[in-house]
């Protein structure tokens with residue numbers, strides 16, 4: 002079986018439990034485990050379905066050096082939405098000509114960085130979503146490859162906070178684009194239109210997604226003379242064990258149909274689809290408390306390690322790796338932080354967790370480790386990559402010294 006024919010989803014139940022127990026023993030918990038074979042499978046399946054498109058990996062989903070490197074080696078170019086992401090992608094070994102930069106309210110330093118990079122690498126395309134960004138680029142001497150981010154006025158996806166296509170923050174107002182494009186042709190090497198309309202799109206959202214992308218395609222026809230139309234990312238993964246995966250062939254067919262009259266290369270920037278199910282977070286139970294309301298299961302991972310449930314009310318499946326065959330009891334799993342937001346689930350049936358059990362939280366490869374923090378003075382977790390029978394530490398666990406390092410190094414600290 003080639004990687005392109007790999008299963009559409011890797012469920013939490015598919016992870017080898019004994020291997021997870023060994024990794025937790027060896028590296029301690031909380032621990033991110035990234036399956037690099039799965040990263041390659043996800044890229045190959047996506048790339049095969051969208052064989053008519055230029056596929057870039059949206060690095061914001063997981064900017065870990067080894068993750069970027071594996072996807073780049075598999076054939077993905079890399080889309081970055083901040084100078085820090087550009088810098089990390091370069092350090093991961095991505096050639097500068099394989100990068101694209103999407104500027105969203107870019108700080109001066111980010112624009113300086115991108116323009117410096119462009120001076121050595123004229124292949125770099127910069128995407129701007131506000132007229133003022135064009136002025137700020139021009140003021141820095143930039144007259145290179147430019148694309149315009151469009152706001153189609155329709156957002157899609159799993160949560161209000163990611164439905165960017167209808168959020169005025171992102172992209173030029175739809176009706177302004179033809180005029181701004183004309184002006185951009187005078188000032189830059191104007192090459193493309195760009196839109197990213199939402200995230201977490203599953204099969205039932207494809208009609209909305211089609212409408213949003215259709216508006217971008219219409220605009221592309223009106224503007225004309227484009228090298229590419231970049232339709233962003235947004236392809237979703239099933240977070241619940243009974244949820245069907247996105248039919249990627251159907252999604253590709255939709256994009257093909259919607260862009261049939263567009264005379265330009267179609268570009269895509271998937272993030273989540275490539276990395277989400279390649280990641281699991283291992284955490285150890287330290288406290289059990291029976292209360293009249295629920296069975297409280299205290300674990301050593303908290304929202305500082307994985308914030309999606311607190312931030313987006315996201316469901317993440319939880320597996321009891323140690324006691325998977327026990328009878329399920331309603332459990333509320335939460336971490337060590339003093340906030341009620343620090344819960345991974347409430348009253349969810351899980352094979353009866355006991356102290357010292359190892360739990361795995363699924364689908365954390367996207368927007369997981371990138372959103373970790375040191376709130377509550379929690380050192381960030383470690384990460385291991387697994388590949389075939391090999392496992393290697395790709396990010397060491399932070400220490401208390403890491404928590405104070407920036408203060409220790411600051412001249413004003415007493």
Ligand code: PLP
Pocket residue numbers: 059061062080082103197199200201233234235236270271272273274367
């Ligand atoms: N491209 C842009 C410009 C984005 O802002 C994002 C996510 O926010 C993506 C691509 C990737 O989205 P997803 O992870 O849903 O594929």
